[in-house]
Structures are given as C-alpha cells and as structure tokens.
C-alpha cells in the first residue's frame with residue numbers, strides 16, 4: 057500500500073463539481089473474486105434496509121483517501137446529460153490512439169486530460185454545463201471515425217469505448233459506470249494519475265480545474281447535421297417509441313408533424329426542434345425531437361422531455377380519458 061494521502065473539503069467539492077452527475081454510484085470490491093481474481097464493481101446497499109446508497113461527500117472523501125474505490129455514472133436520466141466524457145482504451149496501441157484523439161481535440165480547442173490506467177488509459181473531457189449524452193457521443197465517434205481510431209461498439213474486439221455508453225437511459229436506469237479518477241485501483245493496488253501535473257491530489261485537481269470546458273454552443277456546432285455512425289446506432293437500438301393515447305372516432309388525431317415546423321429525415325426518424333426544449337431556449341440546433349417516419353404517433357425528445365411536456369408546449373395538452 058502506498059503512503060497515506062489526505063483529502064480536504066475543498067478537494068471534495070471540486071471533485072463533486074467536476075465528476076459527480078448523479079448520486080447513484082458503484083463500489084469496487086475490496087477483495088478479489090475467488091474464481092476470477094478480479095475486483096468487481098457493484099451498487100452498494102445500506103446494511104439492514106438494503107436501500108441503495110447514495111454518494112455523499114464522505115463517499116468521495118473515502119475514495120480520494122483510498123479507503124474505498126468508486127465508479128461514477130456518466131448520464132443523469134432526469135435530463136440525459138453528462139458533465140464529462142471519458143474515452144476508455146486498453147488495447148495494444150491504445151495510448152497512441154488516445155494521444156492522437158487528444159491532439160485532434162485541441163484543433164477544436166477542446167482540452168482533455170489523459171489518465172493512466174492498468175493497461176492503456178482514459179481520456180477525459182469536461183463540459184461547461186451538463187450536455188446531452190447523445191451529442192457527446194456523436195462528437196467523439198465522428199472524430200474517431202475521421203482519425204481511423206477503432207471503436208469497440210462497432211463490433212470490433214478492440215477499440216475505444218466512450219462513456220456515456222448510451223444516448224439516453226430510462227428513469228431508474230444507470231447506464232455504465234467508470235472508475236472514479238484519483239482513487240486506488242483495487243486490482244493494481246495503486247493510484248493512476250493524470251499526465252500533465254504532479255502526482256498529488258491538490259496538483260492534479262488544480263490541473264483538471266484549469267482545463268477549458270466544452271460549451272453547449274460548441275458541441276452543437278461540432279455535431280450539427282451529424283448522427284451516430286450507422287453501425288453504432290444499430291447496436292444502440294431503435295428510438296424507444298412513446299405511444300400516443302389512442303384517439304377515438306370523430307376527433308382528428310393529433311399529428312406532431314403539424315406542429316414542429318421544419319423537419320429532416322435521419323435514418324428511421326424525422327428530426328425537429330423539440331417544442332418543449334424550445335420553450336426554454338434549448339435545442340437551438342433543432343434535432344432533439346425524433347419522430348418515427350413509419351408511424352408519426354411515436355416521438356421522443358432526446359433531452360428527456362415527456363410527451364406531456366411536448367404537448368403542453370404546443371398548447372395541445374393530452375386529454376385525459378375519462379371513464380364513463
């Protein structure tokens with residue numbers, strides 16, 4: 057075991073601000089699995105009640121001081137947004153690819169931090185405000201494609217993995233967690249630092265805080281008119297349709313296309329500005345709303361607006377069916 061590292065309240069706050077996007081988290085088992093020898097991550101529960109534990113400042117404190125090791129989820133399901141994007145690469149030429157990605161990110165004026173790992177590394181990008189997971193993924197996959205960096209999700213055995221791993225997750229879902237930086241990797245029994253700063257908590261955090269963060273306007277610009285590569289989108293699954301209430305008989309059925317203005321077709325969907333997002337000045341790039349071409353009753357906002365919100369924003373609230 058390495059010598060003791062001390063956390064401070066300021067470090068904890070900085071860490072939460074930078075990395076924690078929701079209070080659900082995972083814990084790496086302190087003891088290796090007897091068969092595989094691996095230290096697995098699990099979602100911790102309260103002793104006795106079995107209720108899921110929520111991440112607190114104390115959790116981060118223990119992580120930074122090396123008493124526990126936590127994993128952090130990228131996406132917050134309440135808005136489908138993330139505070140960071142991390143590119144995980146652990147194959148033979150992983151570092152080469154990560155450095156290449158880092159270099160080309162700087163061409164967009166995007167700062168990133170390269171964290172060492174047991175094999176390969178993690179490249180972290182921080183966001184000025186939480187940004188849509190889907191757009192973060194489009195940006196990174198598009199860049200990888202242009203640079204010829206292999207992408208695991210396209211079905212390759214080896215390639216980069218992007219966290220967030222989903223465009224959107226359902227309420228009560230978690231997506232995938234990634235080892236929280238600056239803690240101790242149980243399997244390797246050591247800390248993995250970021251390149252570019254001294255190996256100590258304070259110096260590392262100061263380095264991370266100085267990095268320029270990607271704004272919403274920038275990400276919109278980087279991803280304008282782009283979609284996830286078809287092979288990755290396919291593995292993601294279709295847009296989950298949200299069913300409209302069945303409208304009976306005489307009443308003219310509501311059709312979202314009558315209300316959303318300009319649309320374009322991408323894959324199986326029409327894409328348009330989400331009326332509910334638009335109401336609060338969001339979705340300026342006009343592509344949050346996906347409407348299934350084959351059945352226009354099915355539509356979904358990638359930012360997580362419910363159909364009730366969308367209909368209300370259109371002044372066409374969903375009528376509650378009364379029982380006679």
Ligand SMILES: [Zn+2]
Pocket residue numbers: 330331332333334344357358359360361
């Ligand atoms: Zn919306």
